[in-house]
Amino acid sequence: MQTSSAFLQLLVAGISTGSIYALIALGFNVVFKSTGAMNFAQGEWVVMGGMISALLLGTFSSVGVACLLAVLLVAIFGLLSERLVIRPLRHPTALLITLVSIGLSICTRSFVMLTLGKKPVGYPGFSGATTISLGGVTFQAQTLWIVGLTLAFLVIMHFFFERSMLGKALRAAAADREAAAIVGVRVETTILISFGIAAFAGALAGAIITPLTLASYDQGAMFGFKGFSAAMLGGVGSLPGAVVGGLALGLLEAFGSFYISSDFKDAIAFAVLLLILFVRPSGLLGRADVVKV
Amino acid sequence: MLEVNDLSAGYGNTQVLHHVSLHVAPGQSVCLIGANGAGKTTLMRCIAGLLRPSAGRIAISDSDMTAAASARLGFGVALVPEGRRVFAPMSVRENLEMGAFRRLWPRRDRTVAGDMAMVFDLFPRLWERQKQPAGLLSGGEQQMLAIGRALMSRPRLLLLDEPSMGLAPRVVQEIFVTIRRLNAEGMSILLAEQNANMALRSAARGYVLAEGEIVRVAESSVLVSDPSVRAAYLGL
């Protein structure tokens, strides 16, 4: 009983942080698909999601409304970042965009610190501080919100990319830029949209996790690193890969910190990252592209 | 249909095309022959609006479209690019949909379904493989898909850049039969080819491009029997 409930407790914790990592990894993957670059500003958008939600909660009394607005604002911030920092690049190679994104992340962090302060902020969960007990496991109702909202977002993304013409245009531009331009797709716009989606996903992660962890301006690098590791683990550029990588990393952290040592928690992502780079650089779900000439 | 006047273009500091002029009358099939690196692809990309010329004019259906580069593709002009360039991870059907992108986004044109049926009718093999990723098609099937994709925008001018590249002779025959059929149905065609033999047999007129300059223009029948053309481009 004791061990099985501990097991379930860890499972719940792993899935909930795993969902957060999946959202961040999705942000990495969407931008990677459209530009071939790793966008290291991704983690800052997570922090912004949480901190702006907390700020807006002063104006709007509903946590849900505050979070929704915050996520939308951060998505707009993501769009602006692309427009002001990435678009003007004369020769936007993947390496250059990656380097510029590191600069962008540093600037974003300073911007957040100066405008929103250094103090960690938090707010109650979407269902207040309700806890749920189920089969000997007790967890916060917010955990369910995290898993549910992540799932909903992933389903929406799936339909966006598979069914909508705009989503297909993003995939087409990711597959072959020149060919996309040939059929009349504006490739710069697809890159812009991918930054918007990535910022939205990151901010959503931040807005829903903050009730459990607090948000502070300096967490961006950590979130970014975890999401990056999850993306690498699942397979860079793959939507299902983000989910698998995120959940796998969340579970590994939860169980690893319990059975090995909680001091080891943050090192697990690094260990996983190294292992995957050594053993299977294309990630769990990554595969060589389908190309035949 | 297409009027190119005194066009010059290049990449960075290297000029590739020098004062190129050419025209395609409505419903006409014209070919552009030239050796490796003559500038055929560069010219096609300029006409399609993918590359900005450094000088000269491009008019389509009598209206000057030199400045309106992005308006050309998907509106009357379609390009079947060199090397096919299908969207490898996307399905055959999705590739065709992308060909009609400008007609499906932002507003959905209901007549696209009819054009897709027309393309499947033209290339039954694409119908059979419509759910497969385009990257898994054979080279010939990919070429058919690239042509089908271009047709999905309902072009009046079809630009074909080396459709015979890397294909077996039998498949090349098949592709050219289709090109002739499209032309017979009224489509204006500009065809760039190293395979001068095939090109001259399906086009009414031919331009010879050498080192970025038009060095000859004549009826195909004249070019085919011209000794210098035979020696240089027909390997005879």
Ligand SMILES: Nc1ncnc2c1ncn2[C@@H]1O[C@H](COP(=O)(O)OP(=O)(O)OP(=O)(O)O)[C@@H](O)[C@H]1O
């Ligand atoms: N993207 C590019 N950047 C720089 N130079 C280029 C580029 N593309 C082509 N060139 C140069 O322009 C010249 C003409 O090339 P182009 O591809 O237009 O020739 P082509 O006639 O299509 O040749 P092929 O029959 O081999 O396809 C070549 O010297 C080539 O090296």
Ligand SMILES: [Mg+2]
């Ligand atoms: Mg060429």
